[in-house]
Amino acid sequence: MATTITAAMVKQLRERTGAGMSDCKNALIEADGDFDKSAEILAVKLRGKVENRSGRIAAQGSVLTAISEDKKSGVIVEVNCQTDFVARGDGFKAFAESAVKAALASGAADIAALEAVMVDGKSLKETADELTGKSGEKHAIRRVARLTSSGLIASYVHFNSQIAVLVAVEGGSAAAVADEVTLQAASMKPLYLQRSEVSDEVKAKQRELFAMQIKAEEDDAVAEVEAWKKRMAEEADNVTEAVEKVLADLEKKAKGLQARPQQAKDKILEGKINKWFTDVVLLEQPSVKETKKSVADIIADLDKTAKVTHCVRFEVGEGVEKAEVKDFAAEVAEMEAKAAKG
Numbered sequence: 001m002a003t004t005i006t007a008a009m010v011k012q013l014r015e016r017t018g019a020g021m022s023d024c025k026n027a028l029i030e031a032d033g034d035f036d037k038s039a040e041i042l043a044v045k046l047r048g049k050v051e052n053r054s055g056r057i058a059a060q061g062s063v064l065t066a067i068s069e070d071k072k073s074g075v076i077v078e079v080n081c082q083t084d085f086v087a088r089g090d091g092f093k094a095f096a097e098s099a100v101k102a103a104l105a106s107g108a109a110d111i112a113a114l115e116a117v118m119v120d121g122k123s124l125k126e127t128a129d130e131l132t133g134k135s136g137e138k139h140a141i142r143r144v145a146r147l148t149s150s151g152l153i154a155s156y157v158h159f160n161s162q163i164a165v166l167v168a169v170e171g172g173s174a175a176a177v178a179d180e181v182t183l184q185a186a187s188m189k190p191l192y193l194q195r196s197e198v199s200d201e202v203k204a205k206q207r208e209l210f211a212m213q214i215k216a217e218e219d220d221a222v223a224e225v226e227a228w229k230k231r232m233a234e235e236a237d238n239v240t241e242a243v244e245k246v247l248a249d250l251e252k253k254a255k256g257l258q259a260r261p262q263q264a265k266d267k268i269l270e271g272k273i274n275k276w277f278t279d280v281v282l283l284e285q286p287s288v289k290e291t292k293k294s295v296a297d298i299i300a301d302l303d304k305t306a307k308v309t310h311c312v313r314f315e316v317g318e319g320v321e322k323a324e325v326k327d328f329a330a331e332v333a334e335m336e337a338k339a340a341k342g
Contacts (some may be wrong), residue, residue, distance in 0.1 A: 003032050003033030004033075005029055005033060006013060007010055007027045007174065008248045009035075010025045010028065011037070012035070013027065013028060013035060013038055021190045022085075022217050024038070027039075027041040034130070035334045039200055050315050055081065059080060059082075059316070059317035060080065060081050060082060060083055060084050060087045060316065060317065061078065061079050061081050061087050061092070061142075061316050061317070062076065062078075062079060062081035062087060062092075062096050062097055062161035062162070063076065063078045063079075063157070063161060063162065063163065063164040063314040063315070064076070064079075064097065064099075064100040064157060064161060064164060065077075065100065065155035065157055065166050065317055066076055066100045066101055066103065066104040066281060067104070067153050067154070068104065068153070071152050071153050071154070072148060072149060072150070072152075072153060073104070073105040073146065073147065073148045073149075073153060074146070074147050074153035074155060074166050075100060075144060075145065075147075075152075075166070076100075076144070076145050076155070076164055076165075076166040076312055076314055077096070077099050077100040077103050077114070077141065077143070077144045077146075078141070078142045078143050078314050078316060079092075079095065079096040079099050079139070079140070079142065080138075080139070080140050080141075080142045080316070080317070081137050081138065081139050081140075082137040082138055083136075083137060086135055086137050087272055087321050089132070089135075091131060091135070092131070092139070095124075095127060095128065095131060095139065096161075098119050098124070098127070098143055099114065099124055102114065102116035102117040102119055102124060103117075103144050103146070107146070108144065108146075109144065109145070109146040110144065111141055111143065111144060114141055114144050115128070115141055116168070117256070124141065128141065128270060129163045130206070132244075143314065145314075146176060147165065147166055147167075147310050147312065148167045148168070149168035149169070149170065149309060149310075150168050150170060151170030151171060151174050151309075152168070152169050152170070152174035152175060152178060153166065153167070153168055154166075154167055154169065154174075154175065154178030154179070154182060155167070155182060156182035156183060156185075156186050157203045157231060158186060161179075161316075162185075162315060162316045163186050163313070163314070163315045163316075164313070164314050165181075165182045165185040165186050165311065165312070165313045165314075166307070166311070166312045167171070167181050167182055167185070167308060167310065167311045167312075168309045168311075169181070169306060169308050169309070170306065170307045171303050171305045171306030171307055172303050172305055172306065173302045173306050174302035174306060174322040176302050176303070177224065177299050177302055177303060177306045178285070179300075180289070180295065180298055180299065181282070181295065181308050181311060183284065183289075184282060184287065184288055184290065184295050185282055185311055185313045186313065187288045188282075188288060189313065189315070190280055190281060190282035190285060190311070190313070191280040191281075192280055192281045192282065193282050193283065193308060193311045194281060194282070194283050194284075195277055195281050195283075195284065197281075198277075198280075199280070203273070206273065206276055207269065207273060208318070210269050210272040210273065210276075211267070211269060213272070214265055214269065216257055217257060218254070218257045221250070221257050221258075222251055222254050222258070224253050224254070227248070227256050227334065228246065228247045228250055229247065232244075232247065278294070282295055282308075282311055283295050283299075284294040284296065284306070
């Protein structure tokens with residue numbers, strides 16, 4: 001005779017495993033009320049769900065920071081899921097908070113170490129897998145970084161937890177400098193703290209790109225002249241002095257670009273490189289508060305002895321190829337169409 005599965009039994013198994021109510025009930029029915037066997041069934045189903053979702057793109061979520069009481073060390077962590085809806089849920093938020101707190105307390109500085117940290121009797125990896133099984137969405141710790149300083153660690157987290165910055169600053173006015181730098185980094189997305197961090201390989205590739213742009217400018221000017229000549233030949237009866245003047249100006253521009261000596265091109269190339277540095281190097285960027293001054297100038301105004309030693313900026317999902325998000329109405333229509341087909 002089959003065991004009667006009661007609501008109390010379902011609740012007990014749910015509290016033990018954290019699985020959904022319907023999954024707990026089905027497991028108890030399958031195991032004829034045996035709790036240990038039911039837990040094993042749920043564990044197998046959970047592994048299946050996690051494996052099925054392991055390859056899914058998780059590009060939503062949050063980035064958070066935590067700093068020690070003495071402000072000498074700090075961490076920044078990105079935790080991902082698949083949709084913004086899940087990212088706003090209490091379960092995901094609690095997991096993200098526990099991950100960043102665990103990173104600070106444990107000293108973990110890479111994903112494997114952080115996933116292995118035990119919180120409330122379970123590793124963070126186990127908790128992430130449980131959330132994956134419950135929600136049907138992949139949950140994962142994507143990256144973590146840790147900074148230490150003899151000066152000061154400070155951070156900034158954008159109100160929606162989509163962008164976060166962690167900095168290390170040394171000097172007498174470290175707190176004021178940190179405020180400037182964190183806001184700058186959050187707003188302007190620098191790739192490097194200072195020019196010396198840019199590798200020779202990256203600089204060489206950028207030079208090659210700009211050299212190609214200079215050459216393309218010459219080629220485009222010549223192509224435009226040829227296009228005008230062809231058009232004028234096709235519409236010879238409609239050619240006016242004004243049209244001829246346009247062609248003459250274009251020919252003059254093309255000849256001028258082609259006649260530039262290599263020394264002039266090299267100077268243009270250096271100008272482009274230096275402009276690129278002001279885009280990607282934090283200390284060389286124009287300040288978001290005073291655009292006529294660089295960040296380095298602002299820091300010097302605050303305290304010439306202050307020095308920013310490290311800066312880490314995380315933005316949710318950056319570098320991840322995001323899945324196409326369907327329009328809600330279109331998704332509903334698609335579901336209705338599938339239902340109609342039976």
